[in-house]
Amino acid sequence: MRKASEKPLLALIEAGGVNDMPVIVPVAAMSDTLIEAIKTVKAAGYRVSKPRKSKIFKRSKDHVGPTFVAEFADGTTTRMSVFTSLEKLDWDRGVRLSQAAYQSRHPDAVVLPTIISVHFEQDGKVLAQRNGGGAP
DSSP states (O other), X not given: OOOGGGXXXXXXXXXXXXXXXXXXXXXXXXXXXXXXXXXXXXHTTOOXXXXXXXXXXXXXXXXXOOEXXXXXXXXXXXXXXXXXXXXXOOHXXXXXXXXXXXXXXXXXXXXXXXXXXXXXXXXXXXXXXXXXXXXX
16 A cells, blocks of 8 residues: 555646746656565665765774873873874973963963973873973
């Protein structure tokens, strides 16, 4: 038995323009044969529609750069992933990112406390360490 929405229909669409004559356009209708074919394919376990690609970008942990960990004099610790090469770690970038993170956590702080200890780590392993946040 057919549903009302599956019956072949004709739809009127008004054309906007100079002549304003209505245009008759057939609405897509599914035949009984097509409906039965789709049911058979679905029963066999095949997908009838193409699966959509996920809109969420998933990055594996292999692509994460080294993490810069800074400890401030007031006890606050920041951890920032830094885009830098493993051969030449960008200490200045890590310090600037950590200071920005500190300011976002403490917006009322006029003066930043000094950084007492910093290090780069990746996968739980310390790559390099500096004390006092200054030059080695």
